[in-house]
Amino acid sequence: MRKNFLTIIVMIWMMAMSLPTHSEAxxxxxxxxxxxxxxxxxxxxxxxxxxxxxxxxxxxxxxxxxxxxxxxxxxxxxxxxxxxxxxxxxxxxxxxxxxxxxxxxxxxxxxxxxxxxxxxxxxxxxxxxxxxxxxRSGLPEAPVEEPKEEPKQETTPVQQQPAQPAAPVEPPKSSSGSNTSSNKPATSTDSKVTTTESSQQTQATKDDSTETEKNTTDTEQAEQSEVVENPETSDELPIVALVVFIIAAIVFVRTKQTKTNG
Missing domain, CATH: 2.60.40.1850 (Immunoglobulin-like)
Structure with missing residues (x-):
């Protein structure tokens, strides 16, 4: 009996716990x-x-x-x-x-x-x-506030400012006095003249070298042409050829006579 009573109590408690709870507004x-x-x-x-x-x-x-x-x-x-x-x-x-x-x-x-x-x-x-x-019956309920949508922030493209031209560099002012001409800095015109003179000297040196090489080449070509046009000849070559021809003719004639006599 006691065991059944405890079982009923537990079942009632479980049913009470399973009931939905209503939260007050x-x-x-x-x-x-x-x-x-x-x-x-x-x-x-x-x-x-x-x-x-x-x-x-x-x-x-x-x-x-x-x-x-x-x-x-x-x-x-x-x-x-x-x-x-x-x-x-x-x-x-x-x-x-x-x-x-x-x-x-x-x-x-x-x-x-x-x-x-x-x-x-x-x-x-x-x-x-x-x-x-x-x-608390009849008390007004607080209105339910809907979440506010945050406005989308539009990103504005950053405009790039044009680059400002560099300020011109002013040449240093010449000092007054007796040493005015000697204290002037070298100008760009003087640098250009010096560079031009150096280039001309270098070009002249190159021209001299080229002319020397050309003369050397002409001399070598002339020597080679002389060797080709005037080869060394021997004065004894026609005489030897004539002697060999005569000996061959004599041998040929004798050989023919022998064959005829036999």
């Missing part, structure tokens, strides 16, 4: 009056502390941040009032034994607050926590 900026009830922790039943507070509460919303203001009756009895983040006293009235406290809230729906009650006349001293359940 944001409240628009402004100041609102909220009715509320102080309940026992985790219950819909009102607590005895419900009679210790004035109704309604004041809710201030600014830039999405919410601040709650509540007035406590029998302020001397409530020695501690500790909402999450702490509370600040913004007003008090000793004649009516009331004080108004202010504290920040993240959810204007249910807030659990710890408190302590000390009543010396009846020797009652008790600390406990209660749930402040607020009725």
């Amino acid at each position: 944001a409240i628009a900026d402004g100041t609102y009056s909220l009715n509320y009830q102080v309940n026992q922790p985790g219950s819909n039943s009102a607590s005895m502390a419900n009679d210790y507070f004035l109704k309604p509460a004041k809710l201030v919303v600014k830039n999405g941040k919410m601040t709650m203001q509540i007035t406590i009756k029998n302020s001397s009895w409530m020695t501690q009032f500790n909402p999450p983040g702490g509370a600040k006293v913004i007003g008090s009235n000793e004649s009516t034994d009331q004080r108004t406290v202010q504290f920040s809230v993240a959810d204007a729906n249910v807030i659990t607050i710890a408190m302590k009650i000390d009543i010396d006349d009846i020797d009652y001293h008790h600390a406990y926590s209660v749930d402040f359940v607020f009725d």
